[in-house]
Amino acid sequence: MALQSLDIARRSATTTPAPGARQTTAVAKLIDVSTCIGCKACQVACMEWNDIRDEVGSCTGVFDNPVDLTAKSWTVMRFAEVEENGRLEWLIRKDGCMHCADPGCLKSCPAPGAIIQYANGIVDFHQENCIGCGYCVTGCPFNIPRLSKEDGKAYKCSLCSDRVAVGQAPACVKSCPTGALQFGSKEQMQDYADKRVKDLKSRGFDKAGLYDPPGVGGTHVMYVLHHADRPELYRGLPNDPSISPLVSLWKGVAKPLATLALAGVALGSLFHYVTKGPNEVSKKLEEETEAES
């Protein structure tokens, strides 16, 4: 159920305006990759607060554990070893929902109210309205939502919308021991990121920058990257992500056009009948065949 204390900006599969009497400050989580130590306290805090326990996996030879996002693991640390300027760099990225301003999942979702975008920018799944079609997975440019094998519903990070609604920071942010995770208004986070980027530049990372991709209208989870020119170094963080043109076609212009076309065919048929009349067997032919036999 949508939270009473958070106003709604957009609701999946809904063509009328959402309730929006109040103006809400846009919030954001900032993930400073350069100060993350990969301790996974955020993963633990996410499990704790949301009360989800994934299956215990097995070691695959790397630090990633679990190895991928699942319906029960809404955030995962992804570790990458890259060589830059002859030096090994261990890049650690906390992966999870980016809370796009223009969410591909919400655009694709056919179930009214299964995906809600709050006025503060949080994109939330409401599983009681979810029908389990997986269109959100198809629509997401970041490969985030996961369908549960157990209940057939889609799950992902909620940015702790329940905590944010009562003025608390998300659980992961609360648990971060190095301050790599920050939470506040989007403006504050952009200011904070500026300082971090300046600091990184002064330390020789001249391509450092903020990852707030404009292709999806900006995101409410942002990264400070040492190599902002090559986000794909961070285990495939997409460079310039946007909603696929195929998804925009399918869940955009095709919907009204196809509906109009089908209505046109149906109404055209009706009015053809009304204006031309039925195509009857002619009386003359009927008499002719009658006489023949």
Add this chain to the structure above:
Amino acid sequence: MIRNPKDLLRYTPAERANHWLVGICFILLALSGLAFFHPAFYPLAQLFGGGTWARILHPYVGVLMAVAFLSMFFRFKDLNRITPTDKEWLSRVGEMVDGSDHTMPAQGKYNGGQKMLFWLLALSMLLLTLSGLGLWRAWFDLPVGAVRFAAVIHAAAAVLMIALITVHIYAANWVKGTIRAMWYGTVTRAWAKQHHRDWYREMTGKP
């Protein structure tokens, strides 16, 4: 039922049963599929017990339709070969739509329009089946690029099929004396002579 012993058999009981199996599947698939396509149609999901049930059932009904359609395809494909007469008929389809079909070239069991419908339905059925499997997350997990492509193909082919079937249903109602061929198999001799004269000649040996 034979109203008149002179009536001509157009469809055998097996052909009729096959047609209606495909028809029932189509109606169920169109209603549930439209529910996922545009929010205006979402209430149709209630006919299936809600959105989740519509999502679960739609692909299984789709598989049934694909199998039943394939059976119908093999029954009728030889009768639907396009001939030069069909091309002439198609080039003058405007006269037919205008209601003056008595000037149209004599047709066999199917006219050019019916044959076009047959092949276009076969094409959309093929596209719907293949793309539908790609969208079926309960059993398949294709790369996201392929799924996005399948979603567009599935929607486009579905719109084509719904439009074709609308025309098909309309034509059956517009041309009086037609629907009984699919209910109980027979048509009158006058009907056959007017709409499918070559087939009438073949069936009766009369000019």
